[in-house]
């Protein structure tokens with residue numbers, strides 16, 4: 001039975017993350033997505049998730065921590081907005097080119113300046129060609145539903161790409177709407193456990209992640225990434 | 233895995249270029265990065281053992297009798313550290 005609730009878009013995203021119960025969340029606060037890691041850290045401190053919460057000093061480090069965790073074999077998530085995503089930019093490409101299915105909750109906001117904290121899609125469009133899958137949510141319900149589907153899509157062996165679930169800053173993130181939540185158990189079953197085929201902490205198979213990729217290979221790897229899009 | 237080369241079609245490459253075997257740096261010959269070359273003058277060498285631990289590329293082979301042998305130019309990048317360290321002038325750079 002679905003649960004009828006009324007939640008803001010940020011609350012909906014945080015609750016989806018609680019139900020997903022990822023291994024690692026690394027995030028840095030930025031309006032309008034601040035509440036997502038804020039609510040999530042409450043879930044960590046009151047024990048309703050087992051997640052390792054990494055309170056980093058910048059978004060660049062947030063994405064770096066997610067990359068490290070995901071390469072190690074863990075499920076990693078983050079949340080950000082606007083200039084936060086801009087600061088992640090370098091690592092955004094690394095996440096997708098290393099084919100790490102990190103899931104991000106992106107609350108879209110205009111990239112400054114002039115300083116504006118409200119919604120446009122310039123942040124997401126700035127990383128449009130990076131190889132991340134983007135799901136855009138029109139309502140709080142979609143922000144929630146898309147996050148529940150995110151890992152299933154990103155981690156699919158034919159896809160293996162990071163994914164961002166976008167919603168509009170303030171328009172949905174801070175508006176309260178009616179929403180239907182799924183039962184915790186059902187979400188857990190649907191999302192499943194993450195079993196990557198190759199990962200750094202597998203002592204049976206030592207691997208190298210992100211080695212030198214010169215002329216003969218780079219385009220091939222990029223082409224493979226773009227082909228994986230078509231399998232989504 | 234090690235069969236991958238520049239003719240391998242993209243479908244057969246590993247995701248993100250990951251390498252699923254250990255100890256493969258050996259396959260990457262870095263000797264052609266060299267612009268100067270260390271020369272081993274064996275008659276001056278006292279086998280003091282100071283040069284090979286400082287080589288960043290493990291390009292000074294040591295045999296079972298703990299004696300250094302001639303350079304492994306497949307990997308020596310010509311950094312000159314060994315020549316600096318040798319107290320007996322048994323390594324010159326040219």
Ligand code: SF4
Nearest residue numbers: 287308309311312314
């Ligand atoms: S020149 Fe540098 S790389 Fe070559 S053998 Fe000497 S220390 Fe090693």
Ligand code: SF4
Nearest residue numbers: 277278280281283318
């Ligand atoms: S440092 Fe010089 S003398 Fe000592 S082992 Fe090496 S080459 Fe020989």
